[in-house]
Amino acid sequence: MAPVVNIGQLHQHVGSSVTIEGWLYNKRSSGKIHFLQVRDGTGLVQCVVVKSAVTPEIFERSGLLTQESSCRVSGLVRQDDRAPGGYELDVEGIEIVQIAQEYPITHKEHGVDFLMDHRHLWLRVPRQRAIMRVRAEVQRAIFDFLDNRGFTRVDPPILTPSSCEDTTELFQTKYFDEEAYLTQSGQMYMEAAAMSLGRVYSFGPCFRAEKSKTRRHLIEFWMVEPEMAYVDHDENLRIQEQLVSHVVEHVLHHCEAELHTLGRDVEKLAKVPGSFPRMSYDDAIAWLRKNGFDIEWGDDFGAPHETALAGQYDQPLFIERYPTKIKAFYMQPDPLRPEVVLCADMLAPEGYGEIVGGSQRIADYELLNTRFDEHHLPRDTYAWYLDLRRYGSVPHSGFGLGLERTIAWICGLEHIREAIAFPRTLYRLYP
Incomplete structure (x- = not known):
């Protein structure tokens, strides 16, 4: 042979x-x-x-x-x-x-439900293979970027005793005689690791029990979550834009054939690397109101708002300094305007919405203690998190990058379900 x-x-x-x-x-x-x-x-x-x-x-x-x-x-x-x-x-x-038996997925059009029921076979077609190859290269680019800049990978638990963001529904399970939850984020554990190793990141699955069936949502998704000691809000944003720029450049270089198979307009991706535009929440609200949206200061953005805002640019857009009351309890208030926090969401162009969310974290023990009271958080399950502010607290920041949303944007997918091999959505747990 x-x-x-x-x-x-x-x-x-x-x-x-x-x-x-x-x-x-x-x-x-x-x-x-x-x-x-x-x-x-x-x-x-x-x-x-x-x-x-x-x-x-x-x-x-x-x-x-x-x-x-x-x-x-x-x-x-x-x-x-x-x-x-x-x-x-x-x-x-x-x-x-x-010799294969009669194959159920023929070279003709099939409905989405049929294809999702046969996802284990649908993965074989050139389009799906191309997406999975891009996914692998996106991960490789992320790891290369972080590993080469002094980050250490740390793996947080998937089973947790508490929520990272108290407003999100969680999947609950029994942990012997206790209640436990499937993680929605490894952020808090990464904060602990950053106080040991300086700059760390995690990569793993997250679970959110939101009963949402939009094209942007999955029940189980993967996140990259860096956390960095002695990093402020502005440096946090610079690292985010450098990471996303690196990922796009890597995919353009290594996935030319796959992007061609997907029919992706690579000229749009080629415009991405560089410094990303920034807009304050205040300016975003003013722009939306000027352009016919019924929205008030203090309201959170929905998909139509994000699409309209990001549609002004060829690059991802940072929206920063959201109102304190609509963001997580651990975010650092702006010293000059405590009614807003030092945070930002990165919105991808072409209507793909938020792909990165991050903030500077509260470093002061007394302020975080006050936030616990305001948000009615159980101190028994969060005591260890408060300890991080008792013993050598420093200014620190972090962010989470949603892998599937990033892949959907880079590949130009209509729905996020194709960005993962076996998607878990509101009505799908099979195969």
Whole structure:
């Protein structure tokens, strides 16, 4: 057998015989020739089986292959700019690993519910494969950025005794004789880790029991949450824009084929890296009111507001200094205007909404203690968090980047459910 290579490596083997191991994506025949489109996870290649060039057994074998049958195909690599990927395989041999039964996802339009019921198979199509490859590269870019800038990864617990933000509904479970919750954020634990290691980040799943079914929401999603000692609000924003710029540049460099498969306008992404525009909450409210939105100072923004605000720019937009009363209890008030806090939401362009949220955290024990009273937080479950302000408290900041929202924006997806392999939504727990 010729040496086994990936389809993505075929450009290195032009003029040589190789073997690829994969699955039949599609097939067409014209009498004495079979055209087999074979995929292997790294790409798609057309394998040409000419009846006069192979044995009768090989030609017959190629005709038996059904959609998604697994096979090993050997042949000579030939460059052809007209072919998918720019290369073809002149088939010399075929080994059938398994003949697939009638495949439920055919090359025609299917409804979303049908595709989601068959998500375990839908992942095989080129579009979904491209999204998963982009997802992997987004993660790689995030880790590279943080690891190369002195951050240490720390893994917070998924089971917690309390909420990070008291307004969000949580999934409750029994923890032996106690009540526990699935985490909605690792932020508080990252604050503790930052007091040990300086700059830290976590990466893992989060769970929010919001009964929302918009295109921006998942019940289970993944977040990257950096936390940094001795970092103020302004530096926090600079790090966020540097991270997102790096991620976009990385994807543009490493995922050209995938973005092409997705039909993504890369010119829009190319405009992203750099310094992002900033707008105060006050100015955002004034702009919205001027442009016909019925909204008052002190109201939170919904999807239409975020879309309109971000639509003015080609880059993500920071909205900063929200009213204290609509933000989490741990956010540091602006020393000059205690009615607003030193926080910001990063809104992606093209209507994708908030992808990053962060703030400078309260460092003063007495102020945080007062916030506990104002928000009626149980001191028994939060005592350890108050300890962080008793013993060596310092100014510190952090943020959370929603992985799926970021991927949906970069890929240009209509719905966030395609940004994760097996989405959990309001009405979907299967497969």
